[in-house]
Amino acid sequence: MTHLRSLREFIAALAAIGEVNEIDTEVDWNLEIGAIIRRSYDLKAPAPLFNAVTGYTGTGFRVFGAPGGLSGPEHRLARVALALGLPAEASGRQVMEAVVAARGRPGVPPVEVSAADAPCKQNIMRGDDIDLFAFPTPLLHGNDGGRYIQTYGMNIARTPDGSWTNWSINRMMIAGRDRLACLIPGPQHLGIIRAQWTALGEPMPIALALGVEPALPYAGAMPLPEGADESHFVGALFGEGIEVVPAETVDLSVPATAEIVIEGHIAFDETVEEGPMNEYPGYNSDDASPKPVFHVSAVTYRDGAILPAVAAGPPVEEDHTGTGTMHAAEILYQLREAGLPAASAWFSYESALHWLVVSMDPDWYETLGIHSGELARRIGDLVFAGKAGFGVPKVLLVENDIDITDVNELVWAFATRNHPERGEVHFPAKPTAALSVYLSEAEQHSYRAGKVVHNCLLADRFPKESRPVKGSFANGWPADIQQRVLTNWETAYGYPAPREQTRQ
Numbered sequence: 001m002t003h004l005r006s007l008r009e010f011i012a013a014l015a016a017i018g019e020v021n022e023i024d025t026e027v028d029w030n031l032e033i034g035a036i037i038r039r040s041y042d043l044k045a046p047a048p049l050f051n052a053v054t055g056y057t058g059t060g061f062r063v064f065g066a067p068g069g070l071s072g073p074e075h076r077l078a079r080v081a082l083a084l085g086l087p088a089e090a091s092g093r094q095v096m097e098a099v100v101a102a103r104g105r106p107g108v109p110p111v112e113v114s115a116a117d118a119p120c121k122q123n124i125m126r127g128d129d130i131d132l133f134a135f136p137t138p139l140l141h142g143n144d145g146g147r148y149i150q151t152y153g154m155n156i157a158r159t160p161d162g163s164w165t166n167w168s169i170n171r172m173m174i175a176g177r178d179r180l181a182c183l184i185p186g187p188q189h190l191g192i193i194r195a196q197w198t199a200l201g202e203p204m205p206i207a208l209a210l211g212v213e214p215a216l217p218y219a220g221a222m223p224l225p226e227g228a229d230e231s232h233f234v235g236a237l238f239g240e241g242i243e244v245v246p247a248e249t250v251d252l253s254v255p256a257t258a259e260i261v262i263e264g265h266i267a268f269d270e271t272v273e274e275g276p277m278n279e280y281p282g283y284n285s286d287d288a289s290p291k292p293v294f295h296v297s298a299v300t301y302r303d304g305a306i307l308p309a310v311a312a313g314p315p316v317e318e319d320h321t322g323t324g325t326m327h328a329a330e331i332l333y334q335l336r337e338a339g340l341p342a343a344s345a346w347f348s349y350e351s352a353l354h355w356l357v358v359s360m361d362p363d364w365y366e367t368l369g370i371h372s373g374e375l376a377r378r379i380g381d382l383v384f385a386g387k388a389g390f391g392v393p394k395v396l397l398v399e400n401d402i403d404i405t406d407v408n409e410l411v412w413a414f415a416t417r418n419h420p421e422r423g424e425v426h427f428p429a430k431p432t433a434a435l436s437v438y439l440s441e442a443e444q445h446s447y448r449a450g451k452v453v454h455n456c457l458l459a460d461r462f463p464k465e466s467r468p469v470k471g472s473f474a475n476g477w478p479a480d481i482q483q484r485v486l487t488n489w490e491t492a493y494g495y496p497a498p499r500e501q502t503r504q
Contacts, residue, residue, distance in 0.1 A: 211259025
C-alpha cells in the first residue's frame with residue numbers, strides 16, 4: 001500500500017491521473033467556491049484547487065475542494081482509494097477488504113517528530129495575533145449561517161484521565177477572530193469526551209487539524225469502538241505510525257504535516273449561535289441554535305496553507321464517501337466476527353447513506369441452515385445495536401451475484417427480489433441519527449425511530465438447481481460468442497473502446 005503522508009502528496013497523486021483542476025482565475029470565497037465544488041460533484045469532475053481567492057491573493061493560501069468526491073468511470077473511487085493506500089482504479093469491494101483487514105490488525109501508534117521537522121509549525125499565531133479570518137474560509141451555501149472552516153479536518157480530544165484520544169470530524173463555524181461554534185452531538189465520541197470534562201466543570205482541550213494526510217478523515221469517519229484511537233487504525237492500515245508533534249498550548253499531539261492546526265478549549269458553560277448548514281441527507285437547512293464555543297489559544301500553519309472544503313448536500317459528496325465507506329467496512333467486520341457469511345457491505349452513496357447494502361455468500365442458506373427472515377433478523381439486531389449502525393435506517397440484504405456498489409444493479413435487485421408484503425423485517429424505536437427529513441420532531445429529539453431490513457434474498461425460496469440467474473452478458477451467452485463480441489467490439493462493429501469494464 002502507498003502511504004501518502006500529507007495533503008500535498010495526495011493532491012500530487014490525484015493530479016498525476018488528471019483528477020485535480022487548478023483554477024488560477026480569482027474566485028470569491030463568498031459562495032462562488034461552494035458553487036464550483038457542488039458543480040464538480042454533480043459532474044464527477046476533477047477536484048478543484050483554488051489558487052487565487054478574492055481578498056487573499058498574494059497570501060499563498062489556497063482552497064482544495066471535493067477531496068473525497070467521486071471521479072469519472074475510469075476510476076470512480078480514485079480519491080477514496082488513493083487516500084487509503086490503494087491504486088486509483090480499485091473497486092469498492094477491494095476498498096472494503098483493505099479496511100476490514102486493517103480493522104483486524106493491532107493498532108500502530110503515531111511517531112513523534114521534532115517541531116523543526118514538522119511543516120505545520122512553519123508559522124505560529126498566539127494572543128492578539130490570532131485571526132481565523134486570515135484563512136480563505138468559504139461561505140459554502142447560500143443559506144449557511146457563517147463560514148465553516150471545519151468541514152474535512154480532524155477534531156482531536158482526550159479524556160480527562162488520558163486513557164482515550166479521539167479523532168473525529170464535526171463541523172465548526174467561525175464565530176469571531178478567535179472563536180469557533182461547534183456542532184458536538186452528545187451520542188458521538190467527541191460529545192462523550194466533552195461530557196466527561198463538563199462533569200469536572202472544566203473546558204475541554206482540543207486541537208483542530210485541517211489539511212491532514214488523506215487517510216485520517218476516513219479513520220475519523222470510522223465508527224471504531226469507544227476507547228479506540230483512530231490514529232492507531234491508520235497505523236494498522238499502512239503498517240507504520242503517522243507522524244505527530246506536540247501542540248503549542250494544549251496537551252495533545254497533532255499531525256506534523258497538517259496544513260493548519262487550531263488549538264484551544266471548548267467551553268463547558270458558554271454557547272454561540274451556530275448554523276444553519278446543509279448536511280448529508282441532501283436538503284437545504286434552516287436550523288440554527290446555540291452550540292458550544294471553541295476559544296482559540298494558538299494557530300499554527302504551513303507556508304501557503306491549503307484548506308480542504310466540502311460543500312455538503314445531495315449525493316455524492318464526502319459525507320457519503322467518507323462516512324459511508326468506513327461505516328460499511330466496520331459493519332462488514334462485525335458481521336464476519338459474528339460468524340455470518342457476509343460477502344461484502346456497502347452504503348449506497350446515492351441514497352445519502354439511507355441504504356446499507358449487505359451481500360451474502362451464495363451458499364449462505366446451506367451454511368447457516370436458517371431461512372432468510374431469520375437471517376435478516378440477526379443482521380438487523382447486530383447492525384442497529386452498535387455505533388456503526390446508529391445512522392442506518394434501512395438495510396438491503398442481497399446475494400453476492402450483483403455488484404452492490406453499482407446503484408443500477410442495486411435498484412434492479414431491490415425492485416425484482418423484495419416481496420412487497422413479506423419482504424420486510426421491522427425494528428421499532430431503535431437509536432438513530434436525527435437528520436433524516438422523514439423523522440418526526442419527537443424522533444429527532446429522542447434519537448430513536450423505527451428501522452427496517454429489506455429481504456432480497458433468493459436462496460431459501462428455490463431449490464439450489466433452479467435458483468434465478470441474472471441474465472447478464474456473462475451468464476446469457478456461450479463463452480465463444482462472448483469472446484467474439486469482445487474481440488470485434490471496436491474493429492468490426494465500430495464501437496469506441498469501453499470506458500469501464502463490463503459488469504458481470
